[in-house]
Amino acid sequence: MxxxxxxxxxxxxxxxxxxxxxxxxxxxxxxxxxxxxxxxxxxxxxxxxxxxxxxxxxxxxxxxxxxxxxxxxxxxxxxxxxxxxxxxxxxxxxxxxxxxxxxxxxxxxxxxxxxxxxxxxxxxxxxxxxxxxxTSLKGKIFSVISAKGGSGTTSVAVNLSAALTSCPDSTVALVDLNSPIGDVAAYLNLRAQYSLSDVLEAGNRLDSVLLGSYMSQASGIAVLPGPREPNAAQKLDWQALPHVLELLTHSYNYAILDLPSGMDPEQLDSISHFSSAVIVVLTPELPALWRTDRLLRFLEKAHSNEKVRLVVNRTAKSDEITVKEIENALKYPVFSQFPNNYKASIQAINSGIPFVCVNHSSLAHSYAVLVERLTGHAIPRRRRSVFGLFR
Known part of the structure; x- marks a missing residue:
């Protein structure tokens, strides 16, 4: 300068x-x-x-x-x-x-x-x-997507973001790209003044400073909620999205994108190229398996298959489809798996606090494992106090 x-x-x-x-x-x-x-x-x-x-x-x-x-x-x-x-x-x-x-x-x-x-x-x-x-920052983007609605991508995106804040000297952004209306703000009990609509409408005026002013804070995360109104997503200038993604990498160590299951192929292609990892979430059920197979084939055609990190959500010992069978069917290794814990998940949603921030369960620990595999940074496991043993 x-x-x-x-x-x-x-x-x-x-x-x-x-x-x-x-x-x-x-x-x-x-x-x-x-x-x-x-x-x-x-x-x-x-x-x-x-x-x-x-x-x-x-x-x-x-x-x-x-x-x-x-x-x-x-x-x-x-x-x-x-x-x-x-x-x-x-x-x-x-x-x-x-x-x-x-x-x-x-x-x-x-x-x-x-x-x-x-x-x-x-x-x-x-x-x-x-x-x-x-020494300008060049952060990483982790995109979270599933091929079937209801697989828990928003929960994964929110808790992964919260877990990443435990990395040394990290700044974390969470962007809700779900449409027509995303749930990130609801999961964090956040009433934000600005949303994705404001950022995309800023156009050429948008820089790191203006982007930061549009973000809201929750649980140590800089959050950009999705559009407030169902018809707002149809009016957005999605051509401005690559500029937003570039700014995110220069403004935060990690940016998590919560993507819709039925995302436009061109948008998904663009996002996958900006992403360091595309976290594909599925549950151990046959319809999810079929749809995930089609999503993986698309990512292969987009030359993003090497970025895929397959995550199986809500696993249990009683599952009829095992993790090994999922790997054999999709011909992809399972990168991580999250045990089913409905109680912890629903309590977190109702309280607006990610369960990785307050919970000591194996589900919370599995996110620490995911963070270490994605970033190389180990997060110490939370320990119960002696009084917690009697709860």
Whole structure:
């Protein structure tokens, strides 16, 4: 990045201060102002939405009203985690500086801003950006799909996502691509403000910062729910999906996609090429076996068969079709299997908390095994307390 490629925004309650600070940034010849707005006191503020849509690389916040400025820093830092936040203040009291830094500020500039101080702050931002780009993230996408509805793909996607958060220094995203309406939000008891519709509608404006602002948090996972209305999926611009998938790999260590059983072949072909693994879920029953065979044949034609990870869900000793028979019929090895535990599963759905977060069962442990096989990271098995033995 060159120092003349910086985009910026100014936040202040005083219109005159916004103009003055914007002029100072512009006069350096290094910054192009994309937006100026009032303080952003909540995630629902119109001012914050303007900032997010503009996507500036740096944001200069006026500390004229210290309380509102601190609140704005926290709000902006959450919505624009990649933005470099600068603060300008007439007060240089240590406590004010500490509060601003804790709220997300990277630079604290005394007012009025000296040209030298501003240039040095911009240079530090450029140096930081160059170092970050040298170690840019390239995450993995794990797609979860079944050939037959009711096989438990959403449960697998949700609990796999939760289990992946236990990997060292991991960031995990869960994207609901089920249509017409997905169940990820319901499984996590999540009332999200934004959905997949908003992301796809963003088009060319979408970058990692804007994508992050559309995500909701649940159980340590960044969640992007599916469309809210049944007819919304028909109106989505699915051609924008590859761009979204690319951004996911640069924004998160792991991204889990919950796919519908009847997904459009072209979309599935595109998604499988972005995926590090395609987790095909089936239950030990004949209709699921027949449909899974057809899905596997399609993935072979799409040259994605080497990415297939076959997972058998809800297994039991009394199953008439064994795992070995499934392998023989499909001519694919079973990568992992999950024992049937209806009680743990339904409790997790009703509570909105993935069972891998709270449960000590063999079902929960099987997800730790799956994570280790997918990533190479071992997750310690949860142990019951001595009191848990009597429950």
């Amino acid at each position: 060159r120092i003349d490629e910086i985009t910026g925004a100014v936040v202040s309650s005083n219109p005159e201060s916004r103009r003055s600070l914007s002029n100072q940034l512009t006069s350096t010849g290094a910054v192009r102002i994309l937006a100026d707005c009032d303080y952003c006191l909540s995630q629902n503020d119109v001012a914050l939405r303007r900032l997010v849509e503009a996507g500036p690389k740096i944001v200069l916040v006026d500390m004229e009203d210290a309380k509102k400025a601190i609140a704005s820093l926290k709000t902006i830092q959450h919505a624009l985690p990649a933005a470099w936040l600068l603060v300008v203040s007439e007060s240089m009291e240590p406590q004010s500086i500490i509060e601003a830094m804790r709220a997300g500020a990277r630079e604290f500039l005394p007012a009025p801003i000296a040209s030298k101080n501003l240039s040095e702050a911009l240079r530090r931002y450029v140096d930081h950006s160059l170092r970050s780009s040298e």
